[in-house]
Amino acid sequence: MNEIARITDFDVKDYLRLHLMPHFMCPGCGHGIALRSLLWAVHDLGIDRNRLAIVSGIGCSGRVGAYIDANTYHTTHGRPLAFATGLKLARPDLTVVVIAGDGDCLAIGGNHLIHACRRNLDLTCLMLNNEIYGMTGGQVSPTTAATRVTSTTPSGNAEPTFDACKLADAAGASFVGREVTRQAPALKNLIKSAIEHDGFSFVEVMTDCTEIYGRKNDLGESPEMILSQKCDMVPDGLGNAPDQPFRPNPMATGILARHARPEYGRTYRDRAADLRAEKGR
Amino acid sequence: MSSSLQSLQGNKACALAAVAAGCRFFAGYPITPSSEIAEKLSRELPRVDGVFIQMEDEIASIAAVIGASLGGAKAMTATSGPGFSLMQENLGFAAMTEVPCVIVNVMRGGPSTGMPTKPAQGDLMQARWGTHGDHPIIVVAPASVQEVYTETIRAFNLAEEFRVPVIVTYDQIIAHLVESVELPRRGEIKIVDRKWADGTEHDFKPYAETDDLIPLMARPGDGHRLHVTGLTHLPDGFPTQKPDLASKALTRLLDKIERHRARIDKVELIETADAEVVIVAVGIAARAARRAVETLRSEGIKAGLVRPVTLWPFPEEALRTAAANARLVLVPEMNLGQLVLEVERVLGRGVRVAGLNRVDGEPIPPAAMVSKIRELVAQ
Numbered sequence: 205m206n207e208i209a210r211i212t213d214f215d216v217k218d219y220l221r222l223h224l225m226p227h228f229m230c231p232g233c234g235h236g237i238a239l240r241s242l243l244w245a246v247h248d249l250g251i252d253r254n255r256l257a258i259v260s261g262i263g264c265s266g267r268v269g270a271y272i273d274a275n276t277y278h279t280t281h282g283r284p285l286a287f288a289t290g291l292k293l294a295r296p297d298l299t300v301v302v303i304a305g306d307g308d309c310l311a312i313g314g315n316h317l318i319h320a321c322r323r324n325l326d327l328t329c330l331m332l333n334n335e336i337y338g339m340t341g342g343q344v345s346p347t348t349a350a351t352r353v354t355s356t357t358p359s360g361n362a363e364p365t366f367d368a369c370k371l372a373d374a375a376g377a378s379f380v381g382r383e384v385t386r387q388a389p390a391l392k393n394l395i396k397s398a399i400e401h402d403g404f405s406f407v408e409v410m411t412d413c414t415e416i417y418g419r420k421n422d423l424g425e426s427p428e429m430i431l432s433q434k435c436d437m438v439p440d441g442l443g444n445a446p447d448q449p450f451r452p453n454p455m456a457t458g459i460l461a462r463h464a465r466p467e468y469g470r471t472y473r474d475r476a477a478d479l480r481a482e483k484g485r
Numbered sequence: 486m487s488s489s490l491q492s493l494q495g496n497k498a499c500a501l502a503a504v505a506a507g508c509r510f511f512a513g514y515p516i517t518p519s520s521e522i523a524e525k526l527s528r529e530l531p532r533v534d535g536v537f538i539q540m541e542d543e544i545a546s547i548a549a550v551i552g553a554s555l556g557g558a559k560a561m562t563a564t565s566g567p568g569f570s571l572m573q574e575n576l577g578f579a580a581m582t583e584v585p586c587v588i589v590n591v592m593r594g595g596p597s598t599g600m601p602t603k604p605a606q607g608d609l610m611q612a613r614w615g616t617h618g619d620h621p622i623i624v625v626a627p628a629s630v631q632e633v634y635t636e637t638i639r640a641f642n643l644a645e646e647f648r649v650p651v652i653v654t655y656d657q658i659i660a661h662l663v664e665s666v667e668l669p670r671r672g673e674i675k676i677v678d679r680k681w682a683d684g685t686e687h688d689f690k691p692y693a694e695t696d697d698l699i700p701l702m703a704r705p706g707d708g709h710r711l712h713v714t715g716l717t718h719l720p721d722g723f724p725t726q727k728p729d730l731a732s733k734a735l736t737r738l739l740d741k742i743e744r745h746r747a748r749i750d751k752v753e754l755i756e757t758a759d760a761e762v763v764i765v766a767v768g769i770a771a772r773a774a775r776r777a778v779e780t781l782r783s784e785g786i787k788a789g790l791v792r793p794v795t796l797w798p799f800p801e802e803a804l805r806t807a808a809a810n811a812r813l814v815l816v817p818e819m820n821l822g823q824l825v826l827e828v829e830r831v832l833g834r835g836v837r838v839a840g841l842n843r844v845d846g847e848p849i850p851p852a853a854m855v856s857k858i859r860e861l862v863a864q
Contacts, residue, residue: 270714275705275709276710276711283548286540286545287549289548290549294510295558480531
């Protein structure tokens with residue numbers, strides 16, 4: 205057990221489906237840190253796991269949810285936010301956390317992301333950004349940095365990347381944050397704030413794909429990749445210049461935007477109650 | 486108070502039936518000619534503590550429906566041709582994860598955007614085989630506004646009973662037709678609810694094989710803490726790639742429908758006992774066929790009609806029996822030949838099967854069926 209775990213009463217094993225171990229993640233993959241940080245946040249918040257629903261999409265991120273001993277839904281590629289919207293509207297009593305990848309959120313599911321941001325239903329979306337399509341063999345993603353070599357950009361990526369946090373903010377997300385896996389306690393705290401936030405929360409987790417992205421681009425092993433995430437960190441404000449080679453640079457972390465906006469589910473239910481009251485009169 | 490008689494448009498009857506059946510969640514995206522279902526439910530659902538949401542597209546709509554159903558709500562969406570195509574992947578997810586839900590597909594001309602305000606029957610095979618892989622499905626095809634009402638209720642009941650997505654499909658004419666509908670009193674409507682798991686045990690197996698092949702559902706929040714995945718999974722809900730177990734899991738999905746056909750099948754037979762000419766038709770085409778049968782009978786041709794109300798699974802036995810003495814089977818349909826393939830499959834080479842097709846956005850009139858049959862009988 206590491207030092208941080210020792211000084212808290214959090215034991216990740218209490219929250220995992222241990223019968224599924226060993227997990228499928230590659231050595232050095234940051235998704236495990238994201239998983240652990242989420243569970244740590246769940247622990248700190250004292251969330252009843254019977255009322256915790258994890259909805260994931262397809263890809264490396266999509267498989268992460270299955271390890272959580274809660275109500276877990278492994279849905280279709282790009283659609284976890286849409287599934288979660290139905291689940292949360294039907295069951296406002298559940299805490300619903302969406303775990304999605306950069307492809308899930310920004311490519312195939314881009315439409316669902318912007319509308320989830322706009323709608324402001326009380327969901328927490330963790331976008332695990334490893335800048336690559338890992339499970340299908342390392343193809344370019346909407347967040348792959350310019351010039352990077354992937355299995356579908358043999359001469360280097362020529363497309364600019366999304367700054368997902370800027371996108372979420374512009375689309376109306378009432379909570380936007382970003383953190384790197386190197387800072388697990390900070391990531392945990394960010395996820396806590398996101399879950400506590402009343403409305404749609406978007407959290408970009410910068411993780412690393414060591415095996416098929418880092419290696420191909422000579423980015424070093426996991427420690428080097430994780431360390432590099434913190435280069436040029438700016439403590440506040442949205443990141444910019446996403447078409448620069450390598451990371452969005454400078455990359456802002458922490459809570460990047462927080463707005464008080466009406467939560468959609470409550471707004472809908474309040475109006476429905478008004479309608480019923482009018483009818484009863 | 487007895488049942489009430491109302492003039493209703495097909496799509497509105499569908500919406501009212503959904504509420505009567507216990508539907509408390511609708512997610513959809515507007516598309517002609519199905520939009521009135523959404524419009525009606527946007528007014529009705531808040532009044533019964535239900536939720537209506539207009540999603541960003543059809544893919545999101547069916548995803549939200551499945552999410553709501555997993556949460557415990559009876560849920561539906563309604564769409565038309567192109568939107569139905571977009572829903573197919575998640576329709577497969579619902580079949581694989583055994584999530585009850587109802588999808589209404591008001592058929593319009595196609596392919597592509599086709600003729601949005603014109604009727605067609607081009608989605609009969611899409612309803613059966615639209616999603617990838619072998620999957621169970623139930624499709625009901627009402628032919629009147631009254632039947633839209635009763636079959637929508639039955640669709641919810643079948644979905645809940647068999648844990649399967651159920652498709653209600655009819656064409657633009659029935660969608661926009663206004664007819665008298667007898668609305669039963671609330672207590673007179675048979676409502677089926679899914680079987681919930683008792684207790685809260687954490688080691689509950691959500692896909693355990695029961696005697697009737699239909700696993701119990703568990704509600705989130707009750708303590709079961711399940712995993713639901715579209716991957717081929719074991720009775721405990723977690724994925725497997727073991728050949729024998731994968732085969733068993735998928736075969737059960739199809740068997741759970743086949744084994745219970747007696748409770749799913751519904752077919753209308755008109756004058757088939759001594760029929761020498763049998764018409765097989767669904768929806769609006771079947772209504773014309775009914776008139777054609779009357780005309781042919783008055784001319785001395787022993788004609789009959791087989792109208793599958795449950796379109797899938799296809800009423801094979803009823804058709805074989807009805808066509809036992811037939812020398813000709815005619816399949817009039819508003820497409821270029823879909824239902825006829827199934828009729829040919831069921832009847833084999835023993836009987837002459839012919840199609841009568843129309844894809845110009847107009848219904849097939851009874852006279853066209855009569856003259857086609859006269860012509861074929863004379864040959």
